[in-house]
Amino acid sequence: MKNLSATYSRQQGSQEEQLIYDYLIQHVRTDAPGQLVEDFRRLFVEARGFRHPQVYVALEKIVKRKNNEDQFNYFFNRCSHILINHWQMDVQSHSAIPELIALFENLAPPRSGYHGGTANRVRYLVKSFTQCDEYVKLQRLARVVNNKLNPDKSNIVGNLIHRYPYLYNHCLLGDESSEEHQQTVRKIKNQTEKRFEVNLSRYVTYKVRLARMSRSAQPPPEKGRIIRPVKNPTLLKDKDLNQALKHYVGTVDGGYTYKSLSQNFLSHTVHTQTFGRYKDDLYEYILTSLDPKYSKGQFNKNLYQLLQNTLPECNHQKPSEFLMLRTSSRLMNFLVVENGKKPDHYVFVDMVSNMGVTRTMGLLLKVVLVSNKVKPYLEKRFSILFNHYESFTKEGVPWLVKSLENLQLAFSVHFGKVDLSCLKQVKMG
Numbered sequence: 001m002k003n004l005s006a007t008y009s010r011q012q013g014s015q016e017e018q019l020i021y022d023y024l025i026q027h028v029r030t031d032a033p034g035q036l037v038e039d040f041r042r043l044f045v046e047a048r049g050f051r052h053p054q055v056y057v058a059l060e061k062i063v064k065r066k067n068n069e070d071q072f073n074y075f076f077n078r079c080s081h082i083l084i085n086h087w088q089m090d091v092q093s094h095s096a097i098p099e100l101i102a103l104f105e106n107l108a109p110p111r112s113g114y115h116g117g118t119a120n121r122v123r124y125l126v127k128s129f130t131q132c133d134e135y136v137k138l139q140r141l142a143r144v145v146n147n148k149l150n151p152d153k154s155n156i157v158g159n160l161i162h163r164y165p166y167l168y169n170h171c172l173l174g175d176e177s178s179e180e181h182q183q184t185v186r187k188i189k190n191q192t193e194k195r196f197e198v199n200l201s202r203y204v205t206y207k208v209r210l211a212r213m214s215r216s217a218q219p220p221p222e223k224g225r226i227i228r229p230v231k232n233p234t235l236l237k238d239k240d241l242n243q244a245l246k247h248y249v250g251t252v253d254g255g256y257t258y259k260s261l262s263q264n265f266l267s268h269t270v271h272t273q274t275f276g277r278y279k280d281d282l283y284e285y286i287l288t289s290l291d292p293k294y295s296k297g298q299f300n301k302n303l304y305q306l307l308q309n310t311l312p313e314c315n316h317q318k319p320s321e322f323l324m325l326r327t328s329s330r331l332m333n334f335l336v337v338e339n340g341k342k343p344d345h346y347v348f349v350d351m352v353s354n355m356g357v358t359r360t361m362g363l364l365l366k367v368v369l370v371s372n373k374v375k376p377y378l379e380k381r382f383s384i385l386f387n388h389y390e391s392f393t394k395e396g397v398p399w400l401v402k403s404l405e406n407l408q409l410a411f412s413v414h415f416g417k418v419d420l421s422c423l424k425q426v427k428m429g
Contacts, residue, residue: 016058017075023055024079028086033096036083041103044076047122063121072125077134078178084141085180088187098142104130134174141172144188157397158390163235164404165192166411169376170383196408197418199233204245206230208422234405235394244358244406248413249423252362253288259414261288262369275323276315279307282327282370289363294354299347306334321371328374331367336381343388352399361406365414375415382407 028036043050043059050056062075083100087093110124129135140161147162161171168189173182209227234241251257256264265285272278283304287295310327317323337345351360368374382404389397412418 014062016061019058020055020062020075020079021082023052024082028083033083033087033093033099037096037099037103040079040083040100044079044122044126045103045107047119059122060118063118063125069125069128073129073132073134074176076126076129077138077176080138081178081181081184084138085178085184088145088184094145098146101138101142104135134176137172137174141185144168144172144192155393155395156390157386157392157394157400160235160394160401160404161386162192163196164382164386164408165189165196166379166407167383167386168192170380171386193412193416196233197412197416199231200409200412201418201420203230203233204420204423207242234409235401236405240358240402241409244409245413245420245423247358247362248365248410249420258362258365258369261285262366265370269319272319274315275311275317275319278319278324279310279315279327283307285370286331286363286366289359289366291355291359294351299350302347303334306330321373324371325373328367328371329377332364332374332377332381335364335367336378337384337388340384340387343384345385348385349399352403357399357402357406361403361410364407365410369414372415375411378407 024036027039031039039051042048043055047059050059063072065071080100084097087096104126107123107127107130110120110127140158143159144162147159161167165188168185172185177185206227206229213227232238232241236244248258253261265281269278269281272281286303287300290299307327310330311323314323333339334347335351336348337343348360351363355363364378368378385400386404389400392400394401413420
């Protein structure tokens with residue numbers, strides 16, 4: 001999959017490109033979304049003329065330039081986002097976003113490659129755009145937006161993207177994303193997080209009320225006061241969701257919660273004199289979350305070796321934020337997955353298989369709670385796994401779906417605004 005050229009910037013855009021940008025900026029404010037989708041189809045799919053001749057002439061000049069495939073990708077991506085970013089601000093226009101992106105899903109192949117008339121050159125370049133990473137990001141964005149309008153019933157992992165806002169920055173944005181598009185994604189992300197937290201809070205309140213009622217000696221409420229059922233907001237079974245919530249909210253080790261464990265660790269290491277000692281303390285902090293049977297195997301040896309080999313030349317220095325972040329990022333590479341080019345994740349699958357998803361995600365949460373700045377590293381690691389398994393069915397990678405759902409829960413409990421303290425007062429069934 002190709003990336004857009006990082007060297008091509010707005011300053012390098014031509015007058016012809018600016019003319020088309022200006023046209024879209026002007027008309028997205030005045031024209032109906034359906035008209036703009038039709039404009040896009042006429043201009044970039046049919047490419048045989050346009051209702052405003054000067055716009056088509058500008059497009060002709062753009063596509064006649066030599067060696068301009070990367071430049072066209074940047075230009076075309078920006079054209080798309082001018083419309084998308086504006087439509088996102090108006091709920092009534094949201095449906096136009098997936099309609100726009102759907103225009104490019106089944107393009108007719110260009111005749112005899114790049115050469116030929118303007119129409120054929122445009123088709124060739126647009127078809128080429130659908131092979132780059134930015135088009136994949138557009139498709140994901142369409143799924144996120146479209147799911148709010150028409151919940152997706154398909155069984156493919158890629159169609160679950162709307163459920164996991166912590167993946168949005170890495171799956172919907174690129175290095176070249178405009179500030180306007182970053183704001184759009186940020187807004188969608190905040191809305192998705194808030195909606196999940198509200199639904200989770202309602203579900204927990206419902207379950208707590210049921211639990212209290214079942215233990216109460218009082219008669220059941222009158223017919224008009226029957227507790228209305230609330231749907232489980234996750235893809236986990238009710239039993240698994242309840243256990244995961246109790247795990248992330250309650251005590252996990254010696255009567256301590258994950259938050260108190262991390263605070264104890266930070267209070268202790270603030271006085272640590274050397275980076276080498278800090279790594280030893282971090283090793284012990286991680287091991288306390290592991291099943292002893294599992295940690296006595298190869299895992300603890302590999303973990304210890306990884307930490308010892310992390311910046312050993314700095315062992316006698318005082319721990320700094322840079323050294324601690326660097327260590328945590330290497331931990332995430334080891335515990336989850338290293339990078340997209342080498343997406344090996346044997347350690348993660350092994351942990352899930354031996355300790356279960358909830359305890360494994362709890363271990364990762366412990367590392368993140370040591371420093372909030374580690375959170376984006378973990379999100380990036382899971383975006384790599386998501387990209388790797390995007391075309392799989394949910395049944396094909398159940399461990400991944402459960403992991404994604406558990407991470408969403410863990411993040412909501414520890415970094416969101418949802419109050420689940422009532423869970424500590426009852427045992428949920």
